[in-house]
Amino acid sequence: MKPEHLDILQHSLGLDQNGRGTMHRDHFVTCEGGEDHAACVELVELGFMIRHANVSIFGGGDFFRVTAAGKKAAVENSPAPPKVSRSKQRYSEYLAADSSRSFGDWLRLKERQRREAAL
Template sequence: MTPVQRDLARHALGLDGRRKESYRNYFVTGEGGTDHPHWLAMVEAGYATRRSGSILTGGDDFFRLTRAGADLALDPGESLNTVEFSPVQPQKDTTA
């Protein structure tokens, strides 16, 4: 994730340096917007999903971060809202 993409991801999560927990997970931008190519690259990398524009978004695309993308956007001491992202469960040891 590039520094610009990380800034966009933090904005999508509502993390502004004062909050310690995300409170949303969306970003709306359309073709021709300077942010749009960055979001398309995040979709390609598996860091976000894209829903094509609708009347509700004024025709612009609606992006949401995946868990992988959201985790990369966090600073130390920050967390993701459990309404948007379920808590990560510890992996069970299957080698026994």
């Protein structure tokens, strides 16, 4: 699959560059002559999108909807996410926790919780 095809499918589905995320949408809008239009037409020919041409609600642009085959292709052709070290993963968890604690305090709390769970 061409990189521009994968980029359009991932964007249309709301996925990141590694195919991760929830598919919270399934469409792409562009006008003839637009920089992505030709690639979208190619995706239609491959069976990965369906084209609705000249849609008035989009100012006459073309509305492209991702098919089930397109969803599958986006996931299958996305590269694997990069390996994340244990320390970077732990720091990401700290940021996601959005606590008012410092990182050191958060680590001590997690260690205390781990020990209590082991009892």
